[in-house]
Amino acid sequence: MDVNLVLRSTRVITPEGTRPASIAVSGGTIAAVLPYDAEVPAGARLEDVGDDVVLPGLVDTHVHVNDPGRTEWEGFWTATRAAAAGGITTLLDMPLNSLPPTTTVEHLRVKQEVARSKAHIDVGFWGGALPDNVKDLRPLHDAGVFGFKCFLSPSGVEEFPELDQDQLANSLAEISGFDGLMIVHAEDPHHLAAAPQRSGGAYADFLASRPRDAENTAIENLIDQARRLNARVHVLHLSSSDALPAIAAAKAEGVKITVESCPHFLTLTAEEIPDGATEFKCCPPIREASNQDALWQGLADGTIDCIVSDHSPSTADLKTPDFASAWGGISSLQLGLPAIWTEARRRGHSLEDVVRWMSEGPARLAGLTRKGAIEAGRDADFAVLAPDATFTVDPADLQHRNRITAYAGRTLSGVVTSTWLRGERIADRGTLAEPSGRLLERNN
Numbered sequence: 001m002d003v004n005l006v007l008r009s010t011r012v013i014t015p016e017g018t019r020p021a022s023i024a025v026s027g028g029t030i031a032a033v034l035p036y037d038a039e040v041p042a043g044a045r046l047e048d049v050g051d052d053v054v055l056p057g058l059v060d061t062h063v064h065v066n067d068p069g070r071t072e073w074e075g076f077w078t079a080t081r082a083a084a085a086g087g088i089t090t091l092l093d094m095p096l097n098s099l100p101p102t103t104t105v106e107h108l109r110v111k112q113e114v115a116r117s118k119a120h121i122d123v124g125f126w127g128g129a130l131p132d133n134v135k136d137l138r139p140l141h142d143a144g145v146f147g148f149k150c151f152l153s154p155s156g157v158e159e160f161p162e163l164d165q166d167q168l169a170n171s172l173a174e175i176s177g178f179d180g181l182m183i184v185h186a187e188d189p190h191h192l193a194a195a196p197q198r199s200g201g202a203y204a205d206f207l208a209s210r211p212r213d214a215e216n217t218a219i220e221n222l223i224d225q226a227r228r229l230n231a232r233v234h235v236l237h238l239s240s241s242d243a244l245p246a247i248a249a250a251k252a253e254g255v256k257i258t259v260e261s262c263p264h265f266l267t268l269t270a271e272e273i274p275d276g277a278t279e280f281k282c283c284p285p286i287r288e289a290s291n292q293d294a295l296w297q298g299l300a301d302g303t304i305d306c307i308v309s310d311h312s313p314s315t316a317d318l319k320t321p322d323f324a325s326a327w328g329g330i331s332s333l334q335l336g337l338p339a340i341w342t343e344a345r346r347r348g349h350s351l352e353d354v355v356r357w358m359s360e361g362p363a364r365l366a367g368l369t370r371k372g373a374i375e376a377g378r379d380a381d382f383a384v385l386a387p388d389a390t391f392t393v394d395p396a397d398l399q400h401r402n403r404i405t406a407y408a409g410r411t412l413s414g415v416v417t418s419t420w421l422r423g424e425r426i427a428d429r430g431t432l433a434e435p436s437g438r439l440l441e442r443n444n
Contacts, residue, residue: 028422057089057381069099076118082399087383095128119437144441147181186218201276206323239284241294278326306361338414380423
C-alpha cells in the first residue's frame with residue numbers, strides 16, 4: 001500500500017475501543033490501523049499528536065446553511081469553516097431557510113452549485129417534502145438527496161409549508177416505495193394552537209407555548225403512520241423526554257424509527273435562561289433539568305440514536321428580546337463537541353460514547369458508509385481533541401457568520417486542536433485551510 005501519512009496518538013478511538021495506534025493513510029483513505037510503534041513506511045510523513053485523542057471526524061446531519069437566498073444568515077463558506085473548527089468533517093444541509101428550498105431537482109442543483117467552491121468539509125443535502133411535491137420525491141431521491149424533511153406544524157418560513165396527517169401519509173407512501181427516509185419536525189399543530197400564546201421576554205411563557213404534549217402526540221401519530229406504511233422515519237431534535245417510552249416500544253416492535261437530540265437540549269436548561277435572552281430560543285424548546293436527565297438516560301439506553309446540532313442561525317436583528325417574535329434557532333455548529341463532552345464526562349460517559357452519538361450514529365442514519373469510524377477502508381477524516389483542556393466561549397472566536405450563541409461565557413472542556421479531511425489537515429488550532437470539501441450524494 002502506498003502510505004503517504006501516518007497519524008499517531010497514544011489514544012485513538014476505534015470500533016474496538018481506545019488504544020495507542022498509528023493510522024496509516026493512503027490516497028485519503030485509512031489503509032490500516034497499526035500498532036503505536038509500527039515502522040513508518042518509506043515516503044510517508046509522520047504526524048504525532050502525543051496524548052491528544054484522535055476521534056473519527058464528526059458527522060452533523062442537521063445543519064441549516066441558508067445558502068443561497070438567506071446567505072446573510074449563514075452560508076456554506078462560514079458554516080463549513082465553523083464545522084471544521086469544531087471537529088466536524090461532514091454535514092448534511094437542511095432543505096429550508098434557503099431560497100430556493102431543496103424541494104425539486106432543479107433547486108438541488110442550485111444548492112450544489114453554490115456549495116461546490118465554498119465547502120471546507122464534505123456536504124450532502126436533504127430534500128424537502130411539501131404538500132404539493134409528492135411527484136418530486138422520487139426524482140430527488142434519484143438525484144442523491146439523503147432523505148426528506150417535513151414539518152407537522154408551521155416551519156416559520158412561508159415557502160416550506162407543513163404536512164397534515166393525510167399529506168404525511170401520501171408522502172410516506174411514496175417514499176417507502178423506494179425505501180427512502182423521512183425526517184420529521186414533530187410538533188402537533190393542534191396542541192400548539194391550544195397552548196397559551198403570550199408575547200414578551202419571559203422564558204416561562206415561551207416554554208408554555210410549546211408544550212411537551214405537542215411533541216408527544218406528533219411522535220405517536222408518526223409511529224402509527226410508519227407502522228401502517230412500513231416507512232422509515234426519523235424524529236428530529238427530540239426535546240420532550242415524555243416521548244421516550246413510546247419510541248422505545250416502537251423500536252422493540254420493529255417500527256423503523258430513529259431519533260436524534262441536540263447539544264442545547266442536553267447541556268442547557270430552562271431554569272437557567274434569563275428573560276429576554278432569545279439566543280436560547282428554539283422550537284421545540286429547551287426544557288427543564290429533570291427532562292434533560294431523562295434525555296441522557298435515553299442516550300445511554302440507545303433509545304436516542306445520535307446527537308446533531310440543528311444549527312439554525314439568523315442575523316442579530318431577528319433575535320429580538322420578545323420570545324414570541326424572535327427567530328427560533330441556536331447557533332452551535334462549532335461548539336457541539338466540547339459542549340457535549342463537558343456534560344457527558346460530568347455524567348460519567350466516555351469519549352467513546354460521544355463518538356457513537358456524534359459520528360457513528362449520524363453516519364449510520366445517513367448511510368455514509370465511509371464516515372463515522374477509524375478503520376481500514378473509511379475516509380481518513382479525524383478530529384484531534386485535547387479532552388482536558390478548557391476554554392471560555394467568546395463569540396468573537398466563532399467562525400459562524402453571525403456570532404450569536406447561547407453558549408457565550410460558558411467554560412467548556414475539550415479543545416479541538418486539528419481536523420483532518422481525507423488525510424489533509426483542514427483546521428489547525430483555529431487556522432483554516434482553503435476549501436477542499438466534496439459534495440456527497442446518497443450511496444456515493
